[in-house]
Amino acid sequence: MNEEPNLGRIAVVGAGAVGCYYGGMLAHGGHDVSFLMRSDLDAVRAKGLTIFTKGEEVRLAQVRAFATPEEIGPVDVVLIALKATANDALQRLLPPLIGPDTMLLTMQNGLGNEELLAARWGAERVCGGLCFVCINRTAPGVIRHLDHGSISVGEFGRPASARVRSFAEAWKKVGVEAEAVDNLSLERWRKLVWNIPFNGLSIVARANVAEVLADDNLRTIARDLMAEILDAARRLGHDIPDSFADWQIERSASMGTYRSSSMIDFEAGLPVEVESIWGEPLRQGQTAGAAMPRLEMLYRLIHALTRPKHAEPSAGAK
Amino acid sequence: MNEEPNLGRIAVVGAGAVGCYYGGMLAHGGHDVSFLMRSDLDAVRAKGLTIFTKGEEVRLAQVRAFATPEEIGPVDVVLIALKATANDALQRLLPPLIGPDTMLLTMQNGLGNEELLAARWGAERVCGGLCFVCINRTAPGVIRHLDHGSISVGEFGRPASARVRSFAEAWKKVGVEAEAVDNLSLERWRKLVWNIPFNGLSIVARANVAEVLADDNLRTIARDLMAEILDAARRLGHDIPDSFADWQIERSASMGTYRSSSMIDFEAGLPVEVESIWGEPLRQGQTAGAAMPRLEMLYRLIHALTRPKHAEPSAGAK
Numbered sequence: 001m002n003e004e005p006n007l008g009r010i011a012v013v014g015a016g017a018v019g020c021y022y023g024g025m026l027a028h029g030g031h032d033v034s035f036l037m038r039s040d041l042d043a044v045r046a047k048g049l050t051i052f053t054k055g056e057e058v059r060l061a062q063v064r065a066f067a068t069p070e071e072i073g074p075v076d077v078v079l080i081a082l083k084a085t086a087n088d089a090l091q092r093l094l095p096p097l098i099g100p101d102t103m104l105l106t107m108q109n110g111l112g113n114e115e116l117l118a119a120r121w122g123a124e125r126v127c128g129g130l131c132f133v134c135i136n137r138t139a140p141g142v143i144r145h146l147d148h149g150s151i152s153v154g155e156f157g158r159p160a161s162a163r164v165r166s167f168a169e170a171w172k173k174v175g176v177e178a179e180a181v182d183n184l185s186l187e188r189w190r191k192l193v194w195n196i197p198f199n200g201l202s203i204v205a206r207a208n209v210a211e212v213l214a215d216d217n218l219r220t221i222a223r224d225l226m227a228e229i230l231d232a233a234r235r236l237g238h239d240i241p242d243s244f245a246d247w248q249i250e251r252s253a254s255m256g257t258y259r260s261s262s263m264i265d266f267e268a269g270l271p272v273e274v275e276s277i278w279g280e281p282l283r284q285g286q287t288a289g290a291a292m293p294r295l296e297m298l299y300r301l302i303h304a305l306t307r308p309k310h311a312e313p314s315a316g317a318k
Numbered sequence: 319m320n321e322e323p324n325l326g327r328i329a330v331v332g333a334g335a336v337g338c339y340y341g342g343m344l345a346h347g348g349h350d351v352s353f354l355m356r357s358d359l360d361a362v363r364a365k366g367l368t369i370f371t372k373g374e375e376v377r378l379a380q381v382r383a384f385a386t387p388e389e390i391g392p393v394d395v396v397l398i399a400l401k402a403t404a405n406d407a408l409q410r411l412l413p414p415l416i417g418p419d420t421m422l423l424t425m426q427n428g429l430g431n432e433e434l435l436a437a438r439w440g441a442e443r444v445c446g447g448l449c450f451v452c453i454n455r456t457a458p459g460v461i462r463h464l465d466h467g468s469i470s471v472g473e474f475g476r477p478a479s480a481r482v483r484s485f486a487e488a489w490k491k492v493g494v495e496a497e498a499v500d501n502l503s504l505e506r507w508r509k510l511v512w513n514i515p516f517n518g519l520s521i522v523a524r525a526n527v528a529e530v531l532a533d534d535n536l537r538t539i540a541r542d543l544m545a546e547i548l549d550a551a552r553r554l555g556h557d558i559p560d561s562f563a564d565w566q567i568e569r570s571a572s573m574g575t576y577r578s579s580s581m582i583d584f585e586a587g588l589p590v591e592v593e594s595i596w597g598e599p600l601r602q603g604q605t606a607g608a609a610m611p612r613l614e615m616l617y618r619l620i621h622a623l624t625r626p627k628h629a630e631p632s633a634g635a636k
Contacts, residue, residue: 204522205622215625217618224615293611297542300535304523307533 005166007031008076011069011097013090015040017137017261018107019081021145022129022171024049027060029174034064034072036093041067043140053145054175074099077167079129080106084113085271094121103163105129105153109195109261110276111188111284114156126156127164128184130191134258147255150177154184189233190240192281194248195260196229197222199277200298202263203305209255221294223249228292232285272306274299323484325349326394329387329415331408333358335455335579336425337399339463340447340489342367345378347492352382352390354411359383361458371463372493392417395485397447398424402431403589412439421481423471425449427513427579428594429506429602432474444474445482446502448509452576465573468495472502507551508558510599512566513578514547515540517595518616520581521623527573539612541567546610550603590624592617 012023015037027033028051037044044065051058066072078097082089094104104121106113107129117126134147151171153164160180171178181187201212201222212218226245233240265272278299285292330341333355345351346369355362362383369376384390396415400407412422422439424431425447435444452465469489471482478498489496499505519530519540530536544563551558583590596617603610 205619207622215622217621221615221618224611293542294615297539297612297615300539301523303535304525304533 005169007166007170010034010077010079011036011072011075012079012081013069013093013097014080014082014086015044015065016081016083017135017143018131018133019079020049020137020141020143021051021053021133021135021149022081022107022131022151022176023079024051024058024060024063024143025053025174025176026170027063028058029170031170032064034066034075036069036072037065037067040140041065047141049141049143051143051145053149069093069096072097075102077103077105077163080104080108080113080117082108083265083271084108084110084273084276087113087116090117091120098125103127105164105167107131107151108276109273110192110278111280112276114184118156123156127153128156128188129153129167130184130187132191132194134255136259136261136264146258148251150179152179152181152184152187154181154187156184159183183238185236186233186238186240189229189236189238189281190244192277193226193229193233193240193245194252195277196281196295196298197225198252199260199262200225200302202260203266203272204298204301206263208257208259208263209252210257213249213252219249225294225298228285228290228295229281232281232288232290232292235288235290236284266306272302274302274306278302323487325484325488328352328395328397329354329390329393330397330399331387331411331415332398332400332404333362333383334399334401335453335461336449336451337397338367338455338459338461339369339371339451339453339467340399340425340449340469340494341397342369342376342378342381342461343371343492343494344488345381346376347488349488350382352384352393354387354390355383355385358458359385365459367459367461369461369463371461371467387411387414390415393420395421395423395481398422398426398431398435400426401583401589402426402428402591402594405431405434408435409438416443421445423447423482423485425469426594427591428510428596429598430594432502436474441474445471445479446474446506447471447485448502448505450509450512452573454577454579454582464576466569468497470497470499470502470505472499472505474502477501501556503554504551504556504558507547507554507556507599508562510595511544511547511551511558511563512570513595514599514613514616515543516570517578517580518543518620520578521584521590522616522619524581526575526577526581527570528575531567531570537567543612543616546603546608546613547599550599550606550608550610553606553608554602584624590620592620592624596620 010033012019012035015035023033048063049060104117104125105127114126130152133149135145138144153167159182165180168178168180328351330337330353333353366381367378422435422443423445432444448470451467453463456462471485477500483498486496486498
């Protein structure tokens with residue numbers, strides 16, 4: 001009854017902070033995890049993975065790290081932790097990993113990722129994991145887990161299954177807070193209640209979590225955005241109580257000066273997950289009849305601020 | 319009939335781009351203009367004022383420039399071109415300039431400045447001038463007039479009078495487009511239709527006029543903000559047609575990469591006129607029952623972005 005669930009062969013696609021942490025903790029628990037890596041490949045092959053979490057250091061000296069999906073071959077489960085802005089690459093990266101019964105578990109942010117996987121590789125394979133975690137990759141192969149860390153795993157459009165329960169069990173065994181959920185879509189909307197304002201303001205107001213909470217104006221914007229998201233979620237059948245927004249504000253206090261992944265990407269000039277975090281929720285909410293003027297403005301501002309810089313327009317002042 | 323109106327002794331308080339341009343052009347027309355200056359005083363005393371406008375160079379070799387209002391003494395008209403964020407200084411700067419019949423003509427941005435002058439020195443003195451102009455101070459004593467340049471002059475809460483008509487005439491004589499207006503408050507709201515989105519986005523999206531016009535998302539935000547302002551203005555009795563917003567977008571095309579004064583101030587870390595351009599219109603509109611979610615969010619973002627930076631909060635991430 002308490003024996004280790006056999007998750008089979010696992011491949012992690014997208015070996016940033018999230019992929020390395022959740023995949024790394026499974027490897028730490030004795031599971032068979034292969035990492036598809038690009039920039040960090042040599043460092044991880046040479047030095048392994050190090051995860052600083054909850055005051056302890058998890059060292060994975062031997063890590064199966066590969067440069068191509070062909071070297072990994074078909075697996076039982078693909079954990080997808082690629083940035084959603086790189087989803088086009090899945091077309092090339094996933095086929096060599098997929099066998100007849102391969103499960104695709106996307107741990108990506110926002111909305112639209114399960115739908116994309118389902119459309120291309122079949123809805124029955126698709127599961128989702130929602131990571132409530134403050135985590136940064138501080139160097140190649142080095143992950144710093146700062147706060148929180150729970151993961152909610154669910155099936156796409158179906159109640160929780162044995163396979164997602166096994167994953168939740170496996171993470172719990174290595175100290176990662178995890179649960180199987182029956183309504184993944186509801187959970188995604190619950191997560192957006194935090195990500196939309198806090199990741200959004202980290203870009204538009206250049207404010208980390210503590211700065212948003214400390215500034216009356218930014219905190220009010222965050223609350224007003226949360227109210228719009230709750231309204232949209234309700235119209236889509238997800239009844240999230242207002243108290244959930246209060247709780248999200250409260251639980252953020254412990255994050256301190258945490259800088260969201262969006263903020264780090266933005267400041268580094270890297271692509272930001274504009275469509276999955278802001279664009280798709282806006283479209284789904286508006287389609288359901290929600291007026292979302294603040295989210296629309298936030299989305300448009302982020303879209304404009306993250307647009308690749310072209311040549312400056314010619315100085316046209318007369 | 320075509321003789322020069324005698325405007326009496328004029329003092330300019332706030333000798334930035336606007337004060338130097340509109341005051342300087344009156345001096346160029348032969349009027350008796352004294353400038354109260356601080357940082358530019360020595361440069362202007364030594365080299366005068368230079369205004370590059372419409373392809374010509376207006377040189378004012380001899381400029382009456384003073385460091386204190388006491389050196390100027392009571393005048394017939396005070397042109398107030400101080401930034402609204404420095405309005406507290408008026409309490410000290412104006413009394414030495416004010417005689418029994420001194421007219422106070424504020425050329426400041428946004429809402430609330432006439433009311434402040436009226437409350438302290440009597441509504442009957444107060445007039446306002448709205449400057450539709452792209453103008454920058456490029457060096458001490460050097461003003462570059464880039465585009466547009468009209469000024470609308472009106473009485474505070476009263477129809478146009480002989481004195482504001484005289485000012486309009488005087489500016490027209492030196493080639494500055496000017497008109498006397500009967501409804502100054504209406505004109506202020508018309509001006510806000512441009513200033514609120516374009517000055518606002520110059521801060522929040524770091525975008526100059528051309529960049530706002532070239533980006534679908536920013537242009538849409540500008541239009542949506544304009545719709546909110548038109549709604550608020552109508553509730554306050556100012557019927558501005560929707561076509562006015564179209565025209566404001568069109569007339570902006572010739573401004574090219576013009577950077578608003580708010581953008582320049584913001585980038586230089588100087589105070590921005592947050593309350594007069596965004597805060598007061600928001601409060602007046604909401605009091606009149608207008609829903610202004612976009613303006614409210616813009617105001618709150620600008621408020622947060624322009625807040626003086628204190629010490630960074632301590633790194634509290636656990």
